[in-house]
Amino acid sequence: MSDLIYVFGITKGESSKGFSYNGLSAITAAVDEAEFGESVLPERLKDVAWLSDKVVWHQDCLSEWSARQDVIPFKFGSIFKSVDNVIKMLADQETQFKSIFQKITGRDEWGLKLFYQPDQLTLWLEQNDSELSGALHEISESSSGKAFLLKKKYGQQVKETVKQKVNETRSQLYELVNGFSEAVQLANEQPAELTSDRGINAFNAALLIDKSRGMAVQQQVVAFHEKIKASGMALEYTGPWPAYNFATL
Amino acid sequence: MSNEDPLKPFDPDKDKVLLSEVLDRVINTGVTISGDLTIGIADEDLIYVGLRVLLTSVDKLREDNEAT
Numbered sequence: 001m002s003d004l005i006y007v008f009g010i011t012k013g014e015s016s017k018g019f020s021y022n023g024l025s026a027i028t029a030a031v032d033e034a035e036f037g038e039s040v041l042p043e044r045l046k047d048v049a050w051l052s053d054k055v056v057w058h059q060d061c062l063s064e065w066s067a068r069q070d071v072i073p074f075k076f077g078s079i080f081k082s083v084d085n086v087i088k089m090l091a092d093q094e095t096q097f098k099s100i101f102q103k104i105t106g107r108d109e110w111g112l113k114l115f116y117q118p119d120q121l122t123l124w125l126e127q128n129d130s131e132l133s134g135a136l137h138e139i140s141e142s143s144s145g146k147a148f149l150l151k152k153k154y155g156q157q158v159k160e161t162v163k164q165k166v167n168e169t170r171s172q173l174y175e176l177v178n179g180f181s182e183a184v185q186l187a188n189e190q191p192a193e194l195t196s197d198r199g200i201n202a203f204n205a206a207l208l209i210d211k212s213r214g215m216a217v218q219q220q221v222v223a224f225h226e227k228i229k230a231s232g233m234a235l236e237y238t239g240p241w242p243a244y245n246f247a248t249l
Numbered sequence: 250m251s252n253e254d255p256l257k258p259f260d261p262d263k264d265k266v267l268l269s270e271v272l273d274r275v276i277n278t279g280v281t282i283s284g285d286l287t288i289g290i291a292d293e294d295l296i297y298v299g300l301r302v303l304l305t306s307v308d309k310l311r312e313d314n315e316a317t
Contacts, residue, residue: 007284038286052268055275075279079286089282100280111270190269206278238270244278 005080006031008061009242010072010090010097018083021090024097027065028086036079066242070105072097073242096249104247107182107208108240112221114173114203115195116166120232125161128231132161169233170203176224180217183208185245199234206245214240 005019008027015025034040044050058076065071080086090097126132135157139150177184185208189201209217218237225235 004286007282009280036286041286052272055272056268058275059271073274073279075277075281076275077286078280078282078284081285085285089284093282111274238267241274242279244274247278247280249280249282 003033003081004031004036005029005083005086006036007074007078007080007086007089008058009065009074009247011065011069012101013069019086019090021087022094024090024094026086026090027061027071029061031079036077041077062242066108066240070101071242072100072104072247073244074247093249100243100247100249103183104208104243106212107210107243108214109243109245110207110209110217110237110239111241112173112177112203112205112207113190113201113236114170115199115201115234115236116169117199117232118162121162121165122158122232124231125158125165129161129165132158165231166202166233169228173203173224173235176220177205177207180213180220181207181209183246187245198236199232206241208243208246211240 006029008029011025011027012023013025014020015028017028019026019028035044055076062071062073066073080089126136132154135150135154139147139154142150174184185206187204187206189204192200195201221235221237225237228234
């Protein structure tokens with residue numbers, strides 16, 4: 001038995017199911033109390049298999065809708081008990097929803113991350129950074145006592161050069177995305193346990209991009225990736241997404 | 250382009266990276282409204298505990314799904 005209404009997000013226009021108010025419609029699905037009810041939900045959220053299944057279900061539904069029209073995505077787990085309550089929600093926040101639509105209409109969200117492999121980047125810098133290669137040469141020419149001291153200094157110098165290179169790349173990337181995005185939302189870098197073998201996450205942003213520029217932007221992102229990949233750095237570009245990061249009341 | 254192409258097609262079932270992208274967005278972002286039932290901050294903390302486990306066990310899950 002379906003007794004609850006799950007809301008994925010909002011579109012413009014009338015809904016065939018009657019979840020509409022003044023030109024706004026909720027994208028909904030009927031769900032069971034046994035799945036999403038108040039008494040079972042806390043336990044459900046601990047069930048990773050259930051959670052991953054439902055989170056993908058949420059995204060798949062929004063992705064299908066947003067391929068055809070503009071969509072304001074809701075956060076996972078927005079649940080209502082009656083049609084009237086859904087319509088009341090639309091009515092209460094009509095102005096905010098319409099102002100979000102103004103911002104996101106005709107645009108997609110894209111995710112952009114920069115990663116680097118510290119060992120590979122260090123090696124690349126040792127070969128391509130004149131100061132580092134000079135220092136390495138000096139160590140190889142020095143007596144063992146002096147070489148020991150130089151090596152110690154060199155370790156610090158490597159760390160700083162890596163940091164500098166990453167910062168420099170991050171700035172270039174930021175400049176690039178500002179050039180083609182309607183809005184940029186920076187997020188915290190992902191912690192190491194989530195990035196696994198992709199390296200260290202040094203830049204994490206959501207970009208709002210006009211649909212008409214999608215292809216041209218992809219080419220610029222690929223070109224940037226090609227330019228940095230020999231040094232052990234890489235871009236990861238995902239999308240198009242519904243505008244999750246740009247839908248805030 | 251080769252498999253080094255950063256523009257991977259979106260396929261959360263096959264791609265652990267993209268599943269983490271989906272989770273990040275769907276749980277973290279999007280409009281927060283006060284529905285009759287809404288997942289609150291406390292629940293989000295709870296989800297994150299699960300999320301950590303999930304991302305290390307996606308491969309396992311995938312195997313299970315294929316087996317059924």
